[in-house]
Amino acid sequence: MYTIDLVKWNIKQGLLSKPYTDADYMTADANIQGINNAIQFATNNGYTTILLPRGQYALCYPRAIKMVRNMTFDLNGSTLKVIYDSDKKSPFDNRTTTDYYNFKGNSIEFSNTTNAHLVGGTIIGCRDDRSFSNSTAERKMEHTYGVVFQKSTRYSSIKH
DSSP: OEEOOTTTTTOOOSOOOSSOOHHHHHHHHHHHHHHHHHHHHHHHTTOSEEEOOSSEEEEOSSOOEEOOTTEEEEOTTOEEEEOOOTTSOOTTOOOSSSOGGGOOOEEEEEESOBSEEEESOEEEOGGGGOOOTTHHHHHTOOOOEEEEEETTOBSOEEEO
């Protein structure tokens, strides 16, 4: 089992509060990149289980945590939360429109992988942070997902 070294991978614990700053989004994005780098390191070094130290971690769109084959990612009771503001543009939103509530992404992706498992934690998506100030249009927003199984993923699971 590989326990993720938060310092080595530049992963910061703690949930952030609105109004979110660009620095908050950078921290959340660095968390995703750090987790992905730790997953790749563990894969390259023959580990089959990765343990995230128990805590709370911010995530943001559009980058996602990428699950890999033959790996169990144990969240160890941690909470992963997407930071989102439907009324203010994310620094990662390169669209030229002003419908900020339509900025989309996924938190965790199982994509063309086999025997990958996600266990033991809580994932909070963007819904908690949405203002629904454009309630008619924003209520119809259905293209952000916490966990996605796609592109021939097989023998994989999520539990607890």
